[in-house]
Amino acid sequence: xxxxxxxxxxxxxxxxxxxxxxxxxxxxxxxxxxxxxxxxxxxxxxxxxxxxxxxxxxxxxxxxxxxxxxxxxxxxxxxxxxxxxxxxxxxxxxxxxxxxxxxxxxxxxxxxxxxxxxxxxxxxxxxxxxxxxxxxxxxxxxxxxxxxxxxxxxxxxxxxxxxxxxxxxxxxxxxxxxxxxxxxxxxxxxxxxxxxxxxxxxxxxxxxxxxxxxxxxxxxxxxxxxxxxxxxxxxxxxxxxxxxxxxxxxxxxxxxxxxxxxxxxxxxxxxxxxxxxxxxxxxxxxxxxxxxxxxxxxxxxxxxxxxxxxxxxxxxxxxxxxxxxxxxxxxxxxxxxxxxxxxxxxxxxxxxxxxxxxxxxxxxxxxxxxxxxxxxxxxxxxxxxxxxxxxxxxxxxxxxxxxxxxxxxxxxxxxxxxxxxxxxxxxxxxxxxxxxxxxxxxxxxxxxxxxxxxxxxxxxxxxxxxxxxxxxxxxxxxxxxxxxxxxxxxxx
Numbered sequence: 001x002x003x004x005x006x007x008x009x010x011x012x013x014x015x016x017x018x019x020x021x022x023x024x025x026x027x028x029x030x031x032x033x034x035x036x037x038x039x040x041x042x043x044x045x046x047x048x049x050x051x052x053x054x055x056x057x058x059x060x061x062x063x064x065x066x067x068x069x070x071x072x073x074x075x076x077x078x079x080x081x082x083x084x085x086x087x088x089x090x091x092x093x094x095x096x097x098x099x100x101x102x103x104x105x106x107x108x109x110x111x112x113x114x115x116x117x118x119x120x121x122x123x124x125x126x127x128x129x130x131x132x133x134x135x136x137x138x139x140x141x142x143x144x145x146x147x148x149x150x151x152x153x154x155x156x157x158x159x160x161x162x163x164x165x166x167x168x169x170x171x172x173x174x175x176x177x178x179x180x181x182x183x184x185x186x187x188x189x190x191x192x193x194x195x196x197x198x199x200x201x202x203x204x205x206x207x208x209x210x211x212x213x214x215x216x217x218x219x220x221x222x223x224x225x226x227x228x229x230x231x232x233x234x235x236x237x238x239x240x241x242x243x244x245x246x247x248x249x250x251x252x253x254x255x256x257x258x259x260x261x262x263x264x265x266x267x268x269x270x271x272x273x274x275x276x277x278x279x280x281x282x283x284x285x286x287x288x289x290x291x292x293x294x295x296x297x298x299x300x301x302x303x304x305x306x307x308x309x310x311x312x313x314x315x316x317x318x319x320x321x322x323x324x325x326x327x328x329x330x331x332x333x334x335x336x337x338x339x340x341x342x343x344x345x346x347x348x349x350x351x352x353x354x355x356x357x358x359x360x361x362x363x364x365x366x367x368x369x370x371x372x373x374x375x376x377x378x379x380x381x382x383x384x385x386x387x388x389x390x391x392x393x394x395x396x397x398x399x400x401x402x403x404x405x406x407x408x409x410x411x412x413x414x415x416x417x418x419x420x421x422x423x424x425x426x427x428x429x430x431x432x433x434x435x436x437x438x439x440x441x442x443x444x445x446x447x448x449x450x451x452x453x454x455x456x457x458x459x460x461x462x463x464x465x466x467x468x469x470x471x472x473x474x475x476x477x478x479x480x481x482x483x484x485x486x487x488x489x490x491x492x
Contacts, residue, residue: 030279034158035078036210036272037071039064040243041264042082043089043118044101046307047299049265052246059267061101062307063293065108065300067269077159080109083243084116084169084214087130089265091381092307092314097126099133100310106135107306111156114167115140116214116243117176121387124183139167139212142193145185153197155204161276163208164201166237168194170215170244172224175455175464178391180476190215190226194234208238208274208283216242216261217249223458231257239272239286251288260288267293318378322489328372331364334413338364343417345488346481350390350447355477357392358444361403361452363414375489384482389450393467393474397431398440404428406462414452443471449481 042061050056072078082105087098098119105113113136120127131138131147141152153166171187194211201209215225224244231240231254239258242249246264253259262270268290275285291297304311331338343360350357367383395403404421405428407414419438422430431438438444448467453474455464467474 031275031277031284032077032159032161033075033273033275033285034161034163034208035071035075036163036239036241036274037068037078037080038083038212038241038260038262038270038272039081039266040083040214040241040262040270041085041116041246042087042101042266043085043264044087044093044098045090045265046092046100046303046311048293048295049267051267057295059265059293060299061104061266062299062303063297064266064269065303066298067291067293068108069300071271079111079156079158079163079165081111081165081212081241082113083212083241083262084114085118085243086113086116088118088121088387089385090314091318091377092310094387095313095317096310097122098130100307102130102134102136104303104306108303110136112137112139112154112165112167112212114138114212114214114243115143115146115150115169117170117173120173120177120182120185123181124185127183139165140169140214141166141197142168142171142188142190143185144188145183152193153201155201155206159276161207161274161281162205163210163274164197164204164206166194166197166201166209166211168211168213168215168230170224171226172215172457175223175458176451178389178450178454178476181389181450190230191233194230194237198234198236202236207276207281209236210272210274211237211240211257213240214243216245217247217252217259218245227259228254231255231259238274238283239288241270241272248290250290258286258288260290262290269293318376318381320377322375322377322380322486323492324374325370325372325492329370330368331370332366332368332413334363335415336364336413338367338370339413339415340417341488342485343415346390346447346479346484347417348491349479349484349487350392350477353477353479355392355447355475356445357447359416359419360447361400361414361416362447362449363412366413377486380482380485380489384485386451388481390447390477390479390481391450391453391467391474392445392447392477393453393472394443394445395466395472396441396443397438399466400431400444400446401428401440403460403463403466406460410459416446447477450476 048060087093087101138150156163242261248263249261262268270290272288329338420432
């Protein structure tokens, strides 16, 4: 399906179609189409899952694999790529630290994959193992400090044509992940990196240039998704296949570049067709589509067979009973029972680790409640789907009031436990302990979520500044917040 996005797109598409008819596209021996098949933001999903709006039994790599096989049968002149955030997000993948998905890419003969921000979540050791074990080329041009196996671009061959594949990653990495988690790897600006790779690809006589970018479409560009800026300031790419923002954009023209993005969790699978004139070797047509992976698409038996041991282990782990609640633990507001429970649980875990703190500043990530009844490991995954860790920092109550004021502006439910915060006209003015005000200048040791401490995606920049001050004595603590929650539920 080629989606027409504007009058300009319509005219361009109809003229391309007319040219194709004149050349006999679809039946002439004078042209050849190369298909680039793509997945993105699979986040460890092998089996069908649900959309953010709640629609169930959609997506999963096992369905994408079925669609990919069908497309390959239709056109053997194809390449297969993944745009990143490959393995973080499910218990099946967490159990084997991403190895399952890295192996699946190799077994399914992917031509390349791009590093996504969540591929760094489990720390440098896990990432290095997955890079080392990958049989598939790993492309990311705008990184410093990456292992040598991560290369900026590669020249792929399909149908007798040379297709340059260039990888890029979102520049937002340092605003989500701690330096210790990134392991010395940092993103560079996208435009200079892309310009350099495009120049090299042209010098190597590429017949077409395709960018694989783990940043994607939003209404407007932002710090993590400089999409239009990158395409317009580094011209020369014929197509841009994107990820990261979890949206579906079947086909969109940005300047002279055809853009496409295939949503998330394998709910859509994408195909980009590049058609060449065999005599001139010129690219004469480019179209893109996404296919919906609903219950009409069968699960690929090969993928299911390879994944079965890990899926079985994950199912058993998630079903484990942790406790039984007589009444729900309510959340979704500051100082809620759930927010206080999480903070208390994390404080206990830090103390067991030999890192006692005076307070914990943490929220519920919008969880409405832990319902009454049997609570399982699966419930803990729903509350804390990401493997965040902690930092401790020595801050004054005056600095903590600044952090609270910043946090209020983004309407979160982060709670400073076990203290009481006094608010006047929605402004935090005092912090109390047992009814007495804390000395505004005397430091307290506070534990922060690792994601929050890096700014939570540029929403908590003052927090980032404060905890990074030399006086704060910032210390990372390698305690997984979900593991701490599991222990807390077991002890109820």
